[in-house]
Amino acid sequence: MENSNWDHINCGPYRAFKSSNLQDLAMPIPENFANFDIDNAGVTVWLFKKSGGGAGAAPTFSGRWIATTDELDAALKNAVFDARARIEEVLEYGLLAQNHEASVLAIDTLETFADRIIAATANPLPQRQIRNNAQIRNSEFYVIRLTSNGEILHAIHKTDASWKSRKQFQAIQAFFHNETMGLQEDPPVTLSRKVDFFIFGDRIYIENKRSFESVLSYRQAHEEEFAALRAEEPFAALFTDIAPLVAFVGTNRIQLRRVCAIRQKGHYRNQDFMQRLRAQFANYNLTIHFDENGRVNPTLETCADIITALLDHRLTSAFSENIYDVPDATRVN
Template sequence: MPIPAALSDFDIQNAALTVWLFKKSGGIAGAAPTYAGRWITTDDDLNATLKASVIEARSRIEEVHEYGLLAQNNEASALIIDTVETHAGLIVAQSANAAPQKKVSAEAHITNTSFFVVRLTNGDSVLHAVRRTDSSWRTKKRRALIDMVYRDNALELDQSPSFSLSKNVDFFIADDKIVIPHKANFESVLHYRQAHADEFATMQAEEDFSQLFSALGPLVDYVGTNKIQLRRMCSIRQKGHYRDANFMQKLRQHHAAHGLTLTFDPNGLIVPTAETCRDIITALLDHRLASAFSENIYDVPDATRVT
């Protein structure tokens, strides 16, 4: 899949640049997170460095793949998702209004910043490069450190607050698409992990799902708050194999031959236990596949149907 033109063709070098610092809160129980953004004055040297790092981050992306709950990318690829499927519009809307009252005017406006946005504008085109901040921005961390600077072959006390920023970009917001080099930080900033938890809670109340099991408790305990397991459960819901009576019947008939340890009660309901939950998830994802050529049996990271 090609990189969106809104990202690949954007003239970063000649764009106007504004830096926004965002703090976030909320985003629980299905509610949207709250973002509080402020813009800050930056000098020419910093602007040039930021542009260079954004250009470099873009240049590392050689291909993009559709975002999926289980999708992963490597150092030369990125994931892509529609902006409207996320809370990114809240960030875009706030950073479009650099009003005087939104300007950083105190150190307290900087500390505990959650993420950092480089907003680039070129005519009517806008590109946002988003990066999650590190611990140097946290008040508790800063209180535990003594800041020093190396000067004239000696260490001196640095009285000025300092903040560091990764040269990487976690995700780009380019018009109606988000291009994601760093999936985990993207999910953290836009609260996608909480969305997974909310979807799993909804899934548990769905009769088509809950009625597959003699009891849901062991499976719920196994998944817990683990982000990988939550992604897998949401992917199970998206695939929907459990709603297919023919799929479930074949699962009951052939699970043992495919090396899956599953237990069924006399009514054909799955009996989840701490020991079998892993295989239950593998089965419902349809991730246990047999090769027609070697007759070997494999687990796969994501089963994409070939048409």
């Protein structure tokens, strides 16, 4: 299911292992963001290459600005305007949260490395101007920086394959003009009509969660979070052997989000929750093996159910009595 906030669906009350997490519901788009004057804003386009960012370290962003024509500026502003116009509501960013076609996820800039992008684009010095095609190639993302009435809006998009140097050598680029086809000396790059995420004030508004996490090295942060979770004594003590869970999660971005959400929710620290899980897991069609001391004995085949249980994401309807897996859950009582 696309919309993971179950309070938006009239399915009736649900019961599961007792959870105490309350998540924020959808909010309207902030007025100052909605009223930012894109049409009359000044435009600067920045191209960024990135290095580092592994093992929880801060990435290094190397940005250069590029001169643009009035026609391109107008097209970019139209694209940014359209991307903002489709936003009807704002949901708080969460490890498992997902937006839909009319919503964005929001997170504070201080929780990310976005401040480095903001600082890098603050001053288009002459020595940072792009002068040749080599400085364009292999850019990881670009930033459309808009300024209006003292306010700044950054619209960011991850580049596609047309920006990669290797693509130049895999095809002969040609153009057609005046009934003749000729060789394209400098192959073009593609600027999307979509925006992956906005930075405005102290908030980030995310349309494409995967691109946001890639640009700002958020998956690496998840890997560090999972390592910290494994080091927690209450979590490690749940298992006879944690190695199968580590192998199951691996570097899969979805599973990393899920295990990080386990730490965020913290149900494994609640003895009452864990006792109910041991007593009722079979009633919820979960396959989990316990030893004589009540510790989980994981296998690669049972890890998915273990994660689902610790997330409190196996729910049953009091109306239909059906049992459901949900990608996320919002408590409404």
